[in-house]
Amino acid sequence: MGLDPGKETQHAALDKIRKRVIETIGRNMDLYGISLSTGHLYGLLFFADKPMTLDEMGSEMKMSKTSMSTGVRTLLDLKMVNKVWEKGSRKDLYEVEYDWYQTFTDFFDVKWRKSVESNMTVLRKATEEIEKMEKEYAEDPEMAEMLRKDKAKLRDAFAYYEWLDRLIDTFENGDIYKLVPKVPPREN
Template sequence: MDELAGLTEEQRTKLLQTRRRVIESIGKNMDLYGITLSIGHLYGNMYFNQEPVTLDEMSQTMGMSKTSMSTGMRTLHDLKMINKVWGKGSRKDLYEVVPDWHQNFADFFSIKWRKAVEQNMNVLARSLKEIDGYIESSAEEAEYVKVLESDKAKIEDALKYYRWLDKLIDSFESGDIYKFLPKEE
């Protein structure tokens, strides 16, 4: 925290109190989306760093074990919220926050949604195939076929939703979403 070196004790205290409030808010927000509170706090702490940091530095800052810190950094890196960067004269990995909150949101949800869409579409497609087989083998059983046809229509509606969601994910990944909802400048 070199940037705080020239501040008075009162200035430092006020600034750190404000930062802690923001960091806590970031942690709680990320917790809502399935990221642990501690990883949210890690991101929040890194957000205020002026320079890239090592695992050891963040571990010391947050009072977390190096193993927990490594897991948190890996999670944030996998979500594209932090980058590994090169530091002259340093043999340790350095990390910095990707400060574009719009891109962080787009990447986070694209990763999560894409996985869910693929899983659910596979299950629905497999279920449709099974239902078609049941319909074919039960042609004489009108009541059963009627229920199967109803289920088939519901699954086809669900597939329409997932195809739409897939297009939404594409718009996040390509940046086209910002044509419809521009970023505030």
């Protein structure tokens, strides 16, 4: 027994809306370094009414279990998807993390903190090397001037990364939401 024609039309209209959202989310996930297909997977989980297995996702998206597994692993690593347990199920189940603020914060923290630390380490080392060279070339005005200018550039870059480090701290400790409050969810 199928749905009546009116319900089928309603479901088709809703599916069309969902597909448009999923497609857009998928296209824009490159901001997070996520492939289009993994972005689509996220969109599928976003609209799922219950946690899904890899088999269910693969069937729905017409993708192999290997592709699904790789996509889910990426989303798990970025904390955009959670593995959940369901009584009576032997298979792993996955659901989307609906706290988008936390998802962004986790992503921002992981990616940016790593970059900031790496850049600050290189800047410190370069500054130390330039300071050694300044002693070596103290009698060479042209080289001394180039070293002075480079050291100033490194100092400015380091100041920026210290600022960025503090910005990341505001995400980690939640102070960012004092500056830019979360928008409360709308009532249904």
